[in-house]
Amino acid sequence: xxxxxxxxxxxxxxxxxxxxxxxxxxxxxxxxxxxxxxxxxxxxxxxxxxxxxxxxxxxxxxxxxxxxxxxxxxxxxxxxxxxxxxxxxxxxxxxxxxxxxxxxxxxxxxxxxxxxxxxxxxxxxxxxxxxxxxxxxxxxxxxxxxxxxxxxxxxxxxxxxxxxxxxxxxxxxxxxxxxxxxxxxxxxxxxxxxxxxxxxxxxxxxxxxxxxxxxxxxxxxxxxxxxxxxxxxxxxxxxxxxxxxxxxxxxxxxxxxxxxxxxxxxxxxxxxxxxxxxxxxxxxxxxxxxxxxxxxxxxxxxxxxxxxxxxxxxxxxxxxxxxxxxxxxxxxxxxxxxxxxxxxxxxxxxxxxxxxxxxxxxxxxxxxxxxxxxxxxxxxxxxxxxxxxxxxxxxxxxxxxxxxxxxxxxxxxxxxxxxxxxxxxxxxxxxxxxxxxxxxxxxxxxxxxxxxxxxxxxxxxxxxxxxxxxxxxxxxxxxxxxxxxxxxxxxxxxxxxxxxxxxxxxxxxxxxxxxxxxxxxxxxxxxxxxxxxxxxxxxxxxxxxxxxxxxxxxxxxxxxxxxxxxxxxxxxxxxxxxxxxxxxxxxxxxxxxxxxxxxxxxxxxxxxxxxxxxxxxxxxxxxxxxxxxxxxxxxxxxxxxxxxxxxxxxxxxxxxxxxxxxxxxxxxxxxxxxxxxxxxxxx
Amino acid sequence: xxxxxxxxxxxxxxxxxxxxxxxxxxxxxxxxxxxxxxxxxxxxxxxxxxxxxxxxxxxxxxxxxxxxxxxxxxxxxxxxxxxxxxxxxxxxxxxxxxxxxxxxxxxxxxxxxxxxxxxx
Numbered sequence: 001x002x003x004x005x006x007x008x009x010x011x012x013x014x015x016x017x018x019x020x021x022x023x024x025x026x027x028x029x030x031x032x033x034x035x036x037x038x039x040x041x042x043x044x045x046x047x048x049x050x051x052x053x054x055x056x057x058x059x060x061x062x063x064x065x066x067x068x069x070x071x072x073x074x075x076x077x078x079x080x081x082x083x084x085x086x087x088x089x090x091x092x093x094x095x096x097x098x099x100x101x102x103x104x105x106x107x108x109x110x111x112x113x114x115x116x117x118x119x120x121x122x123x124x125x126x127x128x129x130x131x132x133x134x135x136x137x138x139x140x141x142x143x144x145x146x147x148x149x150x151x152x153x154x155x156x157x158x159x160x161x162x163x164x165x166x167x168x169x170x171x172x173x174x175x176x177x178x179x180x181x182x183x184x185x186x187x188x189x190x191x192x193x194x195x196x197x198x199x200x201x202x203x204x205x206x207x208x209x210x211x212x213x214x215x216x217x218x219x220x221x222x223x224x225x226x227x228x229x230x231x232x233x234x235x236x237x238x239x240x241x242x243x244x245x246x247x248x249x250x251x252x253x254x255x256x257x258x259x260x261x262x263x264x265x266x267x268x269x270x271x272x273x274x275x276x277x278x279x280x281x282x283x284x285x286x287x288x289x290x291x292x293x294x295x296x297x298x299x300x301x302x303x304x305x306x307x308x309x310x311x312x313x314x315x316x317x318x319x320x321x322x323x324x325x326x327x328x329x330x331x332x333x334x335x336x337x338x339x340x341x342x343x344x345x346x347x348x349x350x351x352x353x354x355x356x357x358x359x360x361x362x363x364x365x366x367x368x369x370x371x372x373x374x375x376x377x378x379x380x381x382x383x384x385x386x387x388x389x390x391x392x393x394x395x396x397x398x399x400x401x402x403x404x405x406x407x408x409x410x411x412x413x414x415x416x417x418x419x420x421x422x423x424x425x426x427x428x429x430x431x432x433x434x435x436x437x438x439x440x441x442x443x444x445x446x447x448x449x450x451x452x453x454x455x456x457x458x459x460x461x462x463x464x465x466x467x468x469x470x471x472x473x474x475x476x477x478x479x480x481x482x483x484x485x486x487x488x489x490x491x492x493x494x495x496x497x498x499x500x501x502x503x504x505x506x507x508x509x510x511x512x513x514x515x516x517x518x519x520x521x522x523x524x525x526x527x528x529x530x531x532x533x534x535x536x537x538x539x540x541x542x543x544x545x546x547x548x549x550x551x552x553x554x555x556x557x558x559x560x561x562x563x564x565x566x567x568x569x570x571x572x573x574x575x576x577x578x579x580x581x582x583x584x585x586x587x588x589x590x591x592x593x594x595x596x597x598x599x600x601x602x603x604x605x606x607x608x609x610x611x612x613x614x615x616x617x618x619x620x621x622x623x624x625x626x627x628x629x630x631x632x633x634x635x636x637x638x639x640x641x642x643x644x645x646x647x648x649x650x651x652x653x654x655x656x657x658x659x660x661x662x663x664x665x666x667x668x669x670x671x672x673x674x675x676x677x678x679x680x681x682x683x
Numbered sequence: 684x685x686x687x688x689x690x691x692x693x694x695x696x697x698x699x700x701x702x703x704x705x706x707x708x709x710x711x712x713x714x715x716x717x718x719x720x721x722x723x724x725x726x727x728x729x730x731x732x733x734x735x736x737x738x739x740x741x742x743x744x745x746x747x748x749x750x751x752x753x754x755x756x757x758x759x760x761x762x763x764x765x766x767x768x769x770x771x772x773x774x775x776x777x778x779x780x781x782x783x784x785x786x787x788x789x790x791x792x793x794x795x796x797x798x799x800x801x802x803x
Contacts, residue, residue, distance in 0.1 A: 190767070247783060
């Protein structure tokens with residue numbers, strides 16, 4: 001079973017997302033049966049999967065959830081806000097359990113409590129159960145199956161022109177039409193072959209003129225555990241039923257005669273009339289989505305990216321050799337090779353890209369919960385969720401964004417009364433946006449709330465000793481606002497449950513900088529705040545400055561470099577055994593890169609090239625022997641033997657085949673081998 | 684008396700697993716075969732009620748064996764026991780006369796269900 005765990009996790013997450021999404025939409029349209037149907041399917045599948053895997057706690061809670069959804073679907077209950085809250089808490093519980101599969105036992109009490117609430121709710125709320133069951137008895141002689149355990153789509157609403165014509169002709173010939181709903185056992189394998197066996201069993205009883213999912217989807221196994229067929233002909237029903245039911249792993253079969261031709265005709269007409277989105281729209285959308293995606297293990301993708309990296313490195317080498325040879329034919333074909341491999345590289349890099357939607361998807365729910373909790377009215381709008389960026393980055397911007405959104409709801413948006421008093425719309429607006437900007441992805445969180453108050457920030461920063469009053473005087477509003485990024489700063493006056501657990505914007509900044517990105521805040525008191533995150537598209541390729549120190553070439557990531565300069569020996573001063581220069585009235589510690597990396601000092605020169613690097617709020621100048629220029633490089637991580645060297649982030653191979661180390665500036669500055677800006681000079 | 688089953692599989696482990704499951708559920712093991720050739724011989728010798736048939740085996744594969752057994756006895760009730768991902772082969776086996784299939788690694792109740800359904 002362990003081997004299926006990953007698959008279970010991946011699919012379970014998707015179902016949970018579906019449940020969350022649909023609940024949110026259901027809250028706005030409590031009568032929409034499409035959402036209920038979709039949720040029911042998700043809960044049903046989840047239950048089956050959890051059961052197969054032996055996760056009792058999950059399957060029992062999903063079972064209750066499914067029951068409740070069934071009641072909503074059949075209109076025996078109304079989706080009130082309090083009921084939706086309960087459903088949300090059930091979904092959350094499931095989510096938490098899926099995240100902690102190894103410790104399911106500890107949830108039993110909570111599961112029992114929620115499941116109990118779901119079950120007892122059903123009893124209280126049941127409306128006229130009598131009517132329903134009576135109607136059912138007369139309706140279906142043929143249905144022995146438990147009602148409502150499965151959702152069967154309505155085959156008719158899916159019929160195309162051709163099928164409708166076929167159906168009409170068949171009916172005209174006096175043939176009958178039946179809808180066959182087949183359910184496979186949960187966890188069946190090679191489902192497509194099961195479907196094939198069913199189709200074979202139907203052979204000789206008539207013609208299948210439509211199927212949901214389509215026959216092709218059935219063949220390619222793109223379906224859950226149920227499928228429906230529309231059969232026309234003159235089947236011998238008992239024989240047909242027996243033939244299908246004697247196939248292994250068939251859990252249920254419903255044969256619904258569409259005997260009254262009028263009804264069928266009407267259905268056909270109706271289907272034609274309401275081509276608009278409805279149940280079929282949702283299904284079509286799902287089917288469409290499935291067709292367009294293939295699930296691939298991320299390890300395989302990473303491997304592919306790695307291989308292409310190697311290819312690019314070797315290509316650069318071959319191209320250089322080709323240029324040296326002066327053979328024109330060779331050069332031409334190498335150019336072609338270069339173009340194609342560049343395209344290949346781009347294509348492969350795109351594979352690593354995922355839409356930021358994956359992260360954004362959970363926010364509507366979160367903002368809703370927060371605003372309910374805080375008693376505020378908040379509307380979250382999202383745009384640009386299709387913007388793509390590297391998978392590793394997407395995985396890591398979730399938490400910073402959660403923080404920013406919490407801040408916006410908690411501190412940004414005022415209470416509805418306050419907003420009214422200020423002449424603003426009662427409902428606070430938060431806009432979450434993503435778009436590309438050159439080789440960067442820009443994500444912004446903008447609210448129309450209170451904004452930051454520079455005076456308050458200044459006061460607080462002063463009180464916390466983050467700045468001196470002289471420093472403050474020199475700062476403009478913009479600069480003061482940026483103080484919130486200082487570590488130890490938190491704008492909230494009181495610590496709340498939502499944000500401000502003593503951590504604040506500094507954490508966001510650190511997280512974004514770890515991704516080689518930057519954060520900017522724009523705020524206007526009374527009008528709102530916008531926090532802008534700029535992130536690189538990918539972490540696999542970086543722009544670097546190549547420098548020579550001694551006989552070695554090193555690559556310094558561009559975003560760590562503040563500036564480059566040439567320093568004459570006479571400008572270098574010695575303070576406390578360290579060398580410094582004065583740069584624009586600031587003292588800048590200076591270090592030989594070679595020494596910093598533990599090698600012998602470079603020889604005296606008339607002029608030293610210096611790269612000024614910055615990590616966090618530390619700066620230092622690195623003396624090198626030569627600056628060689630910028631280059632985009634593919635990062636190769638070092639093997640386990642040597643992966644813990646401070647100051648080295650990885651390696652790459654240059655066009656001429658030389659291996660070059662990539663400097664980790666933050667590590668270099670932290671290590672203590674290099675004394676750094678402000679702080680250490682003061683010591 | 685339980686139905687008699689001929690188990691065909693090239694791995695001793697799988698034969699043993701099947702034997703355990705089937706005996707526990709009241710079936711009698713007519714014989715065990717390690718490849719298609721043995722399966723045909725033992726089918727002729729023991730005339731079992733049901734056959735489980737692995738697909739990939741040395742000497743003679745399951746599909747060929749199914750075809751030969753069906754020639755000998757068109758009423759033979761053969762259930763394919765296949766590994767995952769052998770869709771095309773399973774369909775070929777079904778078209779060659781196999782009545783049903785199960786997928787390894789199987790759950791005991793699935794194989795019993797398949798045998799019951801096919802055995803009637």
